[in-house]
Amino acid sequence: MDDVIIIGGSFAGLAAALQLGRARRKVVVLDTGQPRNRFAGHSHGLLGHDHKPPLDILAEARQQLTRYPTVRLVNARADSISGIIDNFFVVTGEGESLGARRLILSYGVADQMPDVPGFAESWGTSIVPCPYCDGFEVADQHWGLVWSGPPSHNYVRLYHDWTETLTVFADGHDISPDIRADLARRNISVVEGRIAEIAHHRGRITNVNLESGRNAGVDILFAHPRNTPSARLHESLGLATVNTPFGIALKVDDRRETSTPGIYAAGDLANPAMASVTTAISQGATAGISAQQSMLV
DSSP states (O other): OEEEEEEOOSHHHHHHHHHHHHTTOOEEEEEOSOOGGGGOSOBOSOTTOTTBOHHHHHHHHHHHHTTOTTEEEEEOOEEEEEEETTEEEEEETTSOEEEEEEEEEOOOEEEOOOSOTTHHHHBTTTEESOHHHHTGGGTTSOEEEEOOSTHHHHHHHHHTTTOSOEEEEOTTOOOOHHHHHHHHHTTOEEEOSOEEEEEEETTEEEEEEETTSOEEOOSEEEOOOOEEESOOHHHHHTOOEEEETTEEEEOOOTTOBOSSTTEEEOGGGGOSSOOOHHHHHHHHHHHHHHHHHHTOO
16 A cells, blocks of 8 residues: 555646655555646746746656655545545556555646637637746737626726736626726726637737727736536535635635545646645645654654
């Protein structure tokens, strides 16, 4: 039996594996090779790796983990989980049964693309969710924001540090008069009507086309589609969750432990606030250290 099974081998999962490997704990990392940010050409804001392709960073991390003989990376999906603390079992998609004393869930989330032609094709290139990840590269350009609800008003204030030119696309949302007055005070135009199509060239936006026939040009479009966990293992385990404006997240304590003793969670799966590579790595490291310390005798 291993000490820890980590389900999900992106930034959070590998950070947990690194801490556990350095503590000489036996670890298995199960990963399907589909990180959330695989659509992005570059990852930004990660100290020491700024402006590197995220897949290159992950490949380097996996290579570095090979120096730890107690860490095993397995390209497999986890199909089911059973058991209790000190006696968990995971069955992979290939039918292999693995046992461990602790579990770390870091299988992330999947963004749910709206049924708008061109949106998915532009995601990660000219449609992005995070100004901290991509704002510097498009500073002082014409930004667009797809309104998604009350949090969008805060984004308007946030974006001011990067650009003075912002267009809001209401996309069918009812924006209250007081918010509209604030947008007008900030010289931010509001484009009414639902978005019908994102016209683009190889993922680069040329126009945002509306159902009314109107179109508007922007250089970059910020949007926040809902997301859903990339797997449903937490449901079968009955783990507590919290609701966020864009989906659910696993509920964890300060040590990243879920509502079930011995099961920890890290990364976007358990992050109801701002998702980023830096945050995922920090949470993964915390989960790995917490799992290790919980096994001390």
